Amino acid sequence: MSDWLERLRAGDRATLARAITAVENETPEARAVLKAIFPHLGKALVVGITGPPGAGKSTLINAYIETLRARGQTVGVVAVDPSSPITGGAILGDRIRMGGHSGDPGVFVRSLASRGHLGGLSRTAAHVIDVMDASGRDVVIVETVGAGQSEVEVAEIAPTKVVVAAPGLGDDIQAIKAGILEIADIFVVNKADLPLADRTAGQLLDMLRLKDHGEWRIPVLKTVALKNEGIEALADAIAQHAKLAETSRPAPRARAAKLIAAQAADLARRSIQALEEKVIDDYCDQVLSGALELEEAAQRALAKAIARS
Amino acid sequence: MTTDLRPPKVLMTKIGLDGHDRGGRVVATYLRDAGMEVVFTGPWKSIPEVIATAQEEDVDVIGISSLASDHLLVPKLMAALRENGLDHVGVVVGGIVPDRDERDLLAVGVARVFHPGASLDEIVPFVDRLAKNVRQRRQGL
Known part of the structure; x- marks a missing residue:
């Protein structure tokens, strides 16, 4: 048993893949895996990326990975796609947009189907993130299913949450809706080369003006993920927030x-x-x-x- | 929990330089509708990319769609799977494959070649059974 744990901790990809399979599917080995990795948790920066379908979450993650790799950090990605409520089947297509990194041992992407779980993740996604954390990845990125207003489960799992919006999605009133907009630590208006980008960013800023902010002032960043624009600023904001969240992170016992x-x-x-x-x-x-x-x-x-x- | 009830996980991809991906899309959709989880990549994947994806996603089956002679790369893929400790993964090929080439593919370990006109009623149960066999052979960490 400790044999595989050693391999996992050493960053062995095959072991990581199989340990994820175990916890994802609650196979007979899952309990042993969770037990063994528990003392090794809490080292990775976990960042959640959520937002409506088509906002560009996967493309943004692809660009963010590139920046992280240039900064010498290793990356794990957990990408959740919806399962059909009727057949249970799923097309897992997030990694189509993350194709630039296969072959890089510093990047490990795993797709999960939501399997009927609501809230934007799959039921066992938190455990999959933990396995990636224990395997020594510096940053673990969690991509939710294309989320509406109530897929806020990622807030419980990721200390740093990025909400991605695209220009012109929804009118002014959308900006004051409860739910997904309330969990953001960082707002991104992606596809910022489109005409309505400034207006969308303005609406988000208006909304934030009405909000009490403590130590952290929620930024509204503009990116063009396809052209790699604005990604450095995003990576900096995530790192800054994560550092702040570190101090307020719930104790391991909690x-x-x-x-x-x-x-x-x-x-x-x-x-x-x-x-x-x-x-x-x-x-x-x-x-x-x-x-x-x-x-x-x-x-x-x-x-x-x-x-x- | 002793029986493995999770859906089969299939990587549907295309190697080589040909971009005709309609066939792969149709099959991927039908596998999804049969309750499977299908990682879909689109065309133009290199063999190392397919290996990395199959490993990271821990798939049971790889489906290779081939229209314009991409199937000739499949023996290299099979060798790469073996080299990377992924020889448990089942491989099926679908598309235009001459009979002589089919024999070669089966000889290097391809589980089945589906030709034009193959029915989804053949493909879906075959992939399902293949995935279950792969899983039975593979227990533990």
Whole structure:
């Protein structure tokens, strides 16, 4: 076991790929992997990139990788694409735009399908990020699915969040909507060579003026990812924010507590789903007839499930 | 959890200088609709690029689409897979492949060659079975 951990820590790509597969798919090895990497977490700069479909997230990441590589940093990318809600299948196409770096051992890109998970990531994406962190990547970039207003899960995982907008997407009112716009540490208006770029940037700045800002003033940056314009400034802003976030990062114990709670919720759901149909049907009937309230039914089902396991 | 229920993961790509990628797109879409996770790269990939992608994505199957003689590069791809410890990955080729070349491809380990007119009802179950076999042969870290 420690054999593979050594290889992972030494940056072996095949081991990294397989350890990711294990945690992504919760294979029998997954628990051992997570246990072993836990003491090695928290070294990578984790940056989340989110924004609507077509804003240019993947292209921006491609340009950002180039800047990071020029600065001598190694990079891991976790790119999430949506799964079909009907068939479960997925086309994972984010890496089409990141083609400039294959063959560079300092770059490792892994695509994940969201597999029905809402929130912009996949259910096990956080673990995949952890494996990349433990493998010694300096920077781990997380690309969410093309996000609307509520795919804000990346906020829980990435200390630094970049929200990418494209010019002319939505009218003025979009700029004050809750959700994705509220989680930004850095705004990017990509495709800034298009006519409406200044107006979009202006709207974002207007919105930010109404916001309380503490130590960090949220910048609105303009980039043209395809032409590599504005990327140095973006990389600098990410590095600055990450340094600041470092000091306010939740302590390892707080993070572990959160993970334990999440795992417990997962365990509870699975063990309730594993109860026999008859037991569940019985609770359903009682709830439907009004004999039992929902929370009471949930508590009893959980107690039963725990007793069984 | 002992059985592996995750969807098959397929890399659909094209090596060489030919850019006719419609066939690969159609097959990729059908594999997706059959519930598979398909990494799609588009055309003009070099063999080292395909190797790096297959490794990073830990795919079960590689599908090579070939219209204008790209299939002649496939033996090199098979050798590169072996050199990089990826010989467990199943490889299928689809497109215009003369019978004589097909024999050569099968001899170097290609699992199957699909010719023009091949039905998606053939391709999809074949890829599905191939992916499952690949996975069974490959347990642990």
